Amino acid sequence: MNYRFHHIHLLCGDLEATVDFFTRILGAALKGYQKFGAADGASLDLNGTIVNLRVAAEGETVNTDISGPVYGYHHMALAADDTDAACRELTDQGVEVVVQPRNTDDGLRVAFFKGPDNILIELVQQLQC
Secondary structure (H helix, E strand, C coil): CCCCCCEEEEECCCHHHHHHHHHHHCCCEEEEEEEECCEEEEEEEECCEEEEEECCCCCCCCCCCCCCCECCECCEEEECCCHHHHHHHHHHCCCCEEEEEEECCCCEEEEEEECHHHCEEEEEEECCC
16 A cells, blocks of 8 residues: 555634635645535645645634644644745744754754744755765
């Protein structure tokens, strides 16, 4: 069996603000608004990866403690051609970079920034060996 990601699905506190962040800041294309069950949502295309967003459904309890990782989720990672330039661009747009670019032992240059609802997003650049 060959598994690969089909989509990611995120809960968000403010659908419009999250759609705006993914489209304006990260360059995703809005595919459309839709319902996921009874909950309002939207579907985006982030360079070939489908990102589904939705608000909490009626009666659904969502963990609102955003002081740290939520069990089962720590961060998502986006490939970047130039992590340093991406961080400058994000900072210029008011995005909080929480871990400045650094090299890893396995040939990557990484950084982390906060998205809507304090989701943690990593930038990953493959360095030339």
